[in-house]
Amino acid sequence: SYELTQPPSVSVSPGQTANITCSGDKLGDKYAWWYQQKPGQSPVLVIYQDTKRPSGIPERFSGSNSGNTATLTISGTQAMDEADYYCQTWDSSTVIFGGGTKLTVL
Amino acid sequence: EVQLVESGGGLVQPGGSLRLSCAASEFTYSNYWMSWVRQAPGKGLEWVANIKQDGSEKYYVDSVKGRFTISRDNIKNSLSLQMNSLRAEDTAVYYCARVEASQGVFDVWGQGTMVTVSS
Numbered sequence: 001s002y003e004l005t006q007p008p009s010v011s012v013s014p015g016q017t018a019n020i021t022c023s024g025d026k027l028g029d030k031y032a033w034w035y036q037q038k039p040g041q042s043p044v045l046v047i048y049q050d051t052k053r054p055s056g057i058p059e060r061f062s063g064s065n066s067g068n069t070a071t072l073t074i075s076g077t078q079a080m081d082e083a084d085y086y087c088q089t090w091d092s093s094t095v096i097f098g099g100g101t102k103l104t105v106l
Numbered sequence: 107e108v109q110l111v112e113s114g115g116g117l118v119q120p121g122g123s124l125r126l127s128c129a130a131s132e133f134t135y136s137n138y139w140m141s142w143v144r145q146a147p148g149k150g151l152e153w154v155a156n157i158k159q160d161g162s163e164k165y166y167v168d169s170v171k172g173r174f175t176i177s178r179d180n181i182k183n184s185l186s187l188q189m190n191s192l193r194a195e196d197t198a199v200y201y202c203a204r205v206e207a208s209q210g211v212f213d214v215w216g217q218g219t220m221v222t223v224s225s
Contacts, residue, residue, distance in 0.1 A: 001168070033211055035151070042201060042215040043151065049209060086151050090210055093165045095141070095153035 002091040004071035010103045017076040020101045022087030025068060032070035033088040034063060036081075037100075044088065047072060079105050108132045108214050110202045115219030122192050122223070128202030128209060128216055129184040136160075136180040139205035142187050144198035144221075152198075155187065156205065169195075194221045 005023045017057040022032060032050050035043035045054050048062035050070065060075045074081055084106045087098040114126040126142070131175045136165055142154040155176040164176050175188040185202055204214040 024218070031210060035212070037151075041163070043212070045211050045213060048211045052209075054213075080221060084150075088151075088212075093156060094167070095143075097153060100150040106187040
Protein backbone atom coordinates (compact mmCIF):
# COMPACT_ATOMS: atom_id res chain seq x y z
CA SER A 1 0.00 0.00 0.00
CA TYR A 2 1.08 3.56 -0.66
CA GLU A 3 2.77 5.45 2.16
CA LEU A 4 3.67 9.07 2.85
CA THR A 5 6.55 9.90 5.18
CA GLN A 6 6.96 13.18 7.07
CA PRO A 7 9.55 14.25 9.64
CA PRO A 8 8.00 14.10 13.13
CA SER A 9 9.09 17.62 13.97
CA VAL A 10 10.48 20.81 12.48
CA SER A 11 11.63 23.87 14.39
CA VAL A 12 11.92 27.40 13.05
CA SER A 13 12.61 30.84 14.45
CA PRO A 14 9.98 33.53 14.02
CA GLY A 15 10.34 35.29 10.70
CA GLN A 16 12.35 32.48 9.15
CA THR A 17 11.31 29.96 6.51
CA ALA A 18 10.00 26.54 7.48
CA ASN A 19 10.09 23.65 5.03
CA ILE A 20 8.05 20.54 5.80
CA THR A 21 8.63 17.58 3.51
CA CYS A 22 6.43 14.66 2.54
CA SER A 23 7.93 11.69 0.73
CA GLY A 24 6.29 8.94 -1.26
CA ASP A 25 7.09 6.77 -4.24
CA LYS A 26 6.74 8.96 -7.35
CA LEU A 27 4.68 11.41 -5.34
CA GLY A 28 5.38 14.03 -7.99
CA ASP A 29 3.16 12.05 -10.36
CA LYS A 30 0.26 12.61 -7.99
CA TYR A 31 -1.15 15.72 -6.35
CA ALA A 32 -0.37 16.61 -2.74
CA TRP A 33 -2.57 18.40 -0.25
CA TRP A 34 -1.58 19.95 3.09
CA TYR A 35 -3.63 20.46 6.25
CA GLN A 36 -2.89 22.43 9.39
CA GLN A 37 -4.24 21.23 12.73
CA LYS A 38 -3.96 23.15 15.97
CA PRO A 39 -4.58 21.47 19.35
CA GLY A 40 -8.21 20.64 19.95
CA GLN A 41 -9.28 21.81 16.49
CA SER A 42 -10.28 20.15 13.25
CA PRO A 43 -7.82 20.20 10.35
CA VAL A 44 -7.78 23.15 7.96
CA LEU A 45 -6.68 22.94 4.33
CA VAL A 46 -3.70 25.19 3.56
CA ILE A 47 -2.51 23.90 0.16
CA TYR A 48 -4.28 21.82 -2.48
CA GLN A 49 -3.15 20.26 -5.75
CA ASP A 50 0.52 20.83 -4.89
CA THR A 51 0.66 24.61 -5.10
CA LYS A 52 -2.80 26.17 -4.79
CA ARG A 53 -3.80 28.17 -1.76
CA PRO A 54 -7.44 28.32 -0.62
CA SER A 55 -9.00 31.69 -0.05
CA GLY A 56 -8.21 32.98 3.39
CA ILE A 57 -4.85 31.22 3.67
CA PRO A 58 -1.97 33.70 3.97
CA GLU A 59 0.44 34.09 1.07
CA ARG A 60 3.31 32.94 3.26
CA PHE A 61 2.06 29.37 2.73
CA SER A 62 3.24 27.74 -0.50
CA GLY A 63 3.77 24.26 -1.85
CA SER A 64 5.74 22.28 -4.39
CA ASN A 65 5.86 18.67 -5.53
CA SER A 66 8.47 16.93 -7.66
CA GLY A 67 10.07 13.53 -7.86
CA ASN A 68 9.37 11.71 -4.62
CA THR A 69 8.89 14.76 -2.40
CA ALA A 70 6.24 17.37 -1.76
CA THR A 71 7.18 20.38 0.33
CA LEU A 72 5.13 22.85 2.32
CA THR A 73 6.97 26.14 2.74
CA ILE A 74 6.00 28.77 5.27
CA SER A 75 7.84 32.03 4.66
CA GLY A 76 8.17 34.55 7.46
CA THR A 77 6.83 32.03 9.95
CA GLN A 78 4.70 33.45 12.73
CA ALA A 79 3.92 32.13 16.18
CA MET A 80 0.36 31.42 15.05
CA ASP A 81 1.71 28.92 12.52
CA GLU A 82 2.78 26.54 15.29
CA ALA A 83 0.68 23.44 14.63
CA ASP A 84 0.70 19.92 13.25
CA TYR A 85 0.84 19.66 9.47
CA TYR A 86 -0.32 16.69 7.44
CA CYS A 87 0.27 15.91 3.79
CA GLN A 88 -2.30 13.89 1.90
CA THR A 89 -2.72 12.28 -1.49
CA TRP A 90 -5.10 9.98 -3.30
CA ASP A 91 -4.28 6.43 -4.35
CA SER A 92 -7.10 5.45 -6.71
CA SER A 93 -10.21 6.21 -4.66
CA THR A 94 -8.55 5.83 -1.28
CA VAL A 95 -6.89 8.55 0.76
CA ILE A 96 -3.43 8.50 2.26
CA PHE A 97 -2.25 10.85 5.00
CA GLY A 98 1.32 11.35 6.08
CA GLY A 99 2.15 10.80 9.73
CA GLY A 100 2.21 14.52 10.47
CA THR A 101 4.88 17.06 11.37
CA LYS A 102 4.81 19.17 14.50
CA LEU A 103 6.02 22.67 13.64
CA THR A 104 7.52 24.51 16.58
CA VAL A 105 8.16 28.24 16.31
CA LEU A 106 10.78 29.28 18.84
CA GLU B 107 -22.75 28.71 7.26
CA VAL B 108 -21.67 25.38 5.77
CA GLN B 109 -21.56 22.94 8.65
CA LEU B 110 -21.02 19.29 9.56
CA VAL B 111 -22.00 18.08 13.02
CA GLU B 112 -21.10 14.59 14.21
CA SER B 113 -22.83 12.64 16.95
CA GLY B 114 -23.05 9.13 18.33
CA GLY B 115 -19.63 8.71 19.90
CA GLY B 116 -19.12 7.15 23.31
CA LEU B 117 -17.67 4.30 25.31
CA VAL B 118 -18.15 0.78 23.97
CA GLN B 119 -16.71 -2.58 24.93
CA PRO B 120 -14.42 -4.51 22.59
CA GLY B 121 -16.49 -6.47 20.13
CA GLY B 122 -19.37 -4.06 20.44
CA SER B 123 -21.07 -1.81 17.91
CA LEU B 124 -21.65 1.91 17.52
CA ARG B 125 -23.28 4.08 14.87
CA LEU B 126 -21.96 7.55 14.15
CA SER B 127 -23.99 10.22 12.40
CA CYS B 128 -23.10 13.46 10.69
CA ALA B 129 -25.65 16.17 9.93
CA ALA B 130 -24.87 18.46 6.99
CA SER B 131 -26.30 21.91 6.51
CA GLU B 132 -26.15 24.96 4.28
CA PHE B 133 -24.88 23.23 1.14
CA THR B 134 -26.28 20.90 -1.51
CA TYR B 135 -25.30 17.69 0.24
CA SER B 136 -26.20 15.36 -2.62
CA ASN B 137 -23.55 17.00 -4.84
CA TYR B 138 -20.60 15.87 -2.74
CA TRP B 139 -18.56 12.80 -1.94
CA MET B 140 -18.33 12.44 1.85
CA SER B 141 -15.75 10.83 4.10
CA TRP B 142 -14.93 9.73 7.61
CA VAL B 143 -11.45 10.44 8.96
CA ARG B 144 -10.24 9.43 12.42
CA GLN B 145 -7.49 10.44 14.79
CA ALA B 146 -6.36 8.26 17.66
CA PRO B 147 -5.33 10.12 20.83
CA GLY B 148 -2.00 11.85 20.24
CA LYS B 149 -1.71 10.34 16.77
CA GLY B 150 -2.10 11.47 13.17
CA LEU B 151 -5.02 11.55 10.79
CA GLU B 152 -6.24 8.31 9.24
CA TRP B 153 -8.78 8.18 6.43
CA VAL B 154 -11.52 5.61 7.16
CA ALA B 155 -14.07 5.61 4.32
CA ASN B 156 -15.52 7.50 1.34
CA ILE B 157 -18.95 7.42 -0.24
CA LYS B 158 -20.02 8.76 -3.62
CA GLN B 159 -22.79 11.30 -4.06
CA ASP B 160 -25.47 8.69 -4.77
CA GLY B 161 -24.04 6.03 -2.48
CA SER B 162 -23.15 3.74 -5.38
CA GLU B 163 -19.43 3.64 -4.58
CA LYS B 164 -17.86 3.12 -1.17
CA TYR B 165 -14.22 2.73 -0.23
CA TYR B 166 -12.60 1.75 3.06
CA VAL B 167 -9.18 1.58 4.65
CA ASP B 168 -8.09 -2.05 4.92
CA SER B 169 -8.21 -2.10 8.73
CA VAL B 170 -11.98 -1.53 8.84
CA LYS B 171 -13.14 -3.51 5.80
CA GLY B 172 -15.85 -5.98 6.75
CA ARG B 173 -16.45 -4.25 10.10
CA PHE B 174 -17.49 -0.68 9.21
CA THR B 175 -20.17 0.47 6.78
CA ILE B 176 -20.52 4.01 5.45
CA SER B 177 -23.93 5.16 4.25
CA ARG B 178 -25.79 8.35 3.47
CA ASP B 179 -29.32 9.74 3.29
CA ASN B 180 -29.58 12.52 0.73
CA ILE B 181 -33.10 13.40 1.87
CA LYS B 182 -32.06 13.94 5.48
CA ASN B 183 -28.64 15.35 4.50
CA SER B 184 -26.91 12.88 6.76
CA LEU B 185 -23.90 10.60 6.74
CA SER B 186 -23.49 7.51 8.90
CA LEU B 187 -20.78 5.09 9.93
CA GLN B 188 -21.90 1.76 11.34
CA MET B 189 -19.03 0.28 13.32
CA ASN B 190 -19.15 -3.38 14.35
CA SER B 191 -16.66 -5.71 16.03
CA LEU B 192 -14.92 -2.72 17.55
CA ARG B 193 -11.34 -3.03 18.76
CA ALA B 194 -9.22 -0.99 21.13
CA GLU B 195 -7.30 0.36 18.13
CA ASP B 196 -10.51 1.93 16.80
CA THR B 197 -10.41 4.39 19.71
CA ALA B 198 -10.23 7.83 18.10
CA VAL B 199 -11.94 11.09 17.33
CA TYR B 200 -14.01 10.49 14.21
CA TYR B 201 -14.42 13.41 11.81
CA CYS B 202 -16.99 13.75 9.07
CA ALA B 203 -15.55 15.60 6.06
CA ARG B 204 -16.85 16.93 2.77
CA VAL B 205 -14.86 16.14 -0.36
CA GLU B 206 -14.58 18.84 -3.01
CA ALA B 207 -14.04 16.36 -5.84
CA SER B 208 -12.72 18.76 -8.48
CA GLN B 209 -9.91 19.77 -6.17
CA GLY B 210 -9.62 16.46 -4.34
CA VAL B 211 -9.76 18.18 -0.97
CA PHE B 212 -11.47 17.70 2.35
CA ASP B 213 -12.73 21.27 2.38
CA VAL B 214 -15.18 21.14 5.29
CA TRP B 215 -14.69 19.19 8.53
CA GLY B 216 -16.93 18.57 11.49
CA GLN B 217 -15.79 19.05 15.06
CA GLY B 218 -15.41 15.31 15.61
CA THR B 219 -16.95 12.76 17.94
CA MET B 220 -14.91 10.60 20.33
CA VAL B 221 -15.17 6.82 20.26
CA THR B 222 -13.54 4.88 23.08
CA VAL B 223 -13.30 1.10 22.89
CA SER B 224 -12.45 -0.26 26.30
CA SER B 225 -13.63 -2.81 28.83
